[in-house]
Amino acid sequence: MGRLIKLLLASICVAFLAVKWTSPGFDAESLRGARVLVTGASTGIGEQIAYHYARYGAQIVITARREKVLQQVSEKCLSLGAQKALYIAGDMASESDPDKVVDFALAKLGGLDYLVLNHIGSSPFSMWDGDVEHTRWLMKVNFFSYVQMAWKALDSLEQSKGSLVIVSSVLGKMPAPFVAPYTSTKFALNGFFGALQHELSMKKSNVSISICTLGLIDTDSAMEKIRGIIDAKPYPATEAALNIIITGATRQLELYYPWSTYIMNLSKDWFPSTTGKKTCFFLVYLK
Numbered sequence: 001m002g003r004l005i006k007l008l009l010a011s012i013c014v015a016f017l018a019v020k021w022t023s024p025g026f027d028a029e030s031l032r033g034a035r036v037l038v039t040g041a042s043t044g045i046g047e048q049i050a051y052h053y054a055r056y057g058a059q060i061v062i063t064a065r066r067e068k069v070l071q072q073v074s075e076k077c078l079s080l081g082a083q084k085a086l087y088i089a090g091d092m093a094s095e096s097d098p099d100k101v102v103d104f105a106l107a108k109l110g111g112l113d114y115l116v117l118n119h120i121g122s123s124p125f126s127m128w129d130g131d132v133e134h135t136r137w138l139m140k141v142n143f144f145s146y147v148q149m150a151w152k153a154l155d156s157l158e159q160s161k162g163s164l165v166i167v168s169s170v171l172g173k174m175p176a177p178f179v180a181p182y183t184s185t186k187f188a189l190n191g192f193f194g195a196l197q198h199e200l201s202m203k204k205s206n207v208s209i210s211i212c213t214l215g216l217i218d219t220d221s222a223m224e225k226i227r228g229i230i231d232a233k234p235y236p237a238t239e240a241a242l243n244i245i246i247t248g249a250t251r252q253l254e255l256y257y258p259w260s261t262y263i264m265n266l267s268k269d270w271f272p273s274t275t276g277k278k279t280c281f282f283l284v285y286l287k
């Protein structure tokens, strides 16, 4: 590797660590009794987010489509120390369920301190085959429902000086093959909530928005998709979940987890000719 590139990478690491070390401290006690709504919490990262909030003694509402699984997750939340753990089933592709879910949480918890938007609809890991309907459906689930829920919860978050946490992906920063519809929904999230961050700041709003950029995480659904296609070591969902919670609690604008996603994002404009394959390269080799 050329000396210049080594120097460049070392500088980025130093800059990243400096930002990390100067980031505001996390006070776990601040989450005791916090009123939280977590979407996509029946499995994967959302489930782990719910368990961490439970350990901190929060009051939690979880949602996803499968009621039976939600019931089991909420029981475990109570056993881990949640002050409250309620669930409501909802399909985020529906026009009305996003509002219904937020209304339920506002009514049961008396307001919200955190809205963690994390759910995604299932999408194949394959070349785009022209399925416009699937792309439209995925936009509803992965993007429009986020916008709808955020708007519904905004007044309450304003009153509580609360936080909106958006779980996004490195694929929302740089496109890669085999995930065109998914990538589009994550780009849309980053664009919309990035703009909203500026607008809320201009309005001197009390609400913070944290956008979380994740790399490959070891959830069952992600592992199933890449099996036999990408041989990459994933990062643990429980650690990703904890980082997401801390980012929201400390009101930081962004999270990059793992750290290599930060470098990927920084470097995407330096080598534009390789952009298409770069994401896969980093997933496989930057471990």
Ligand code: NDP
Pocket: 039, 040, 041, 042, 043, 044, 045, 046, 063, 064, 065, 066, 069, 090, 091, 092, 093, 117, 118, 119, 120, 121, 122, 141, 167, 168, 169, 170, 214, 215, 216, 217, 218, 219, 220, 221, 222
């Ligand atoms: P999972 O597929 O494990 O979980 C998705 C969750 O969304 C489940 O709880 C599922 O529950 C729910 N869900 C699916 N469809 C709907 C729907 N129509 N309406 C309501 N809820 C729905 O996802 P991950 O945990 O892997 O990912 C979580 C987040 O992290 C996502 O935003 C993802 O983009 C992001 N991320 C994940 C990465 C990874 O490698 N895992 C990498 C980068 C980002 P149910 O089936 O019961 O509805």
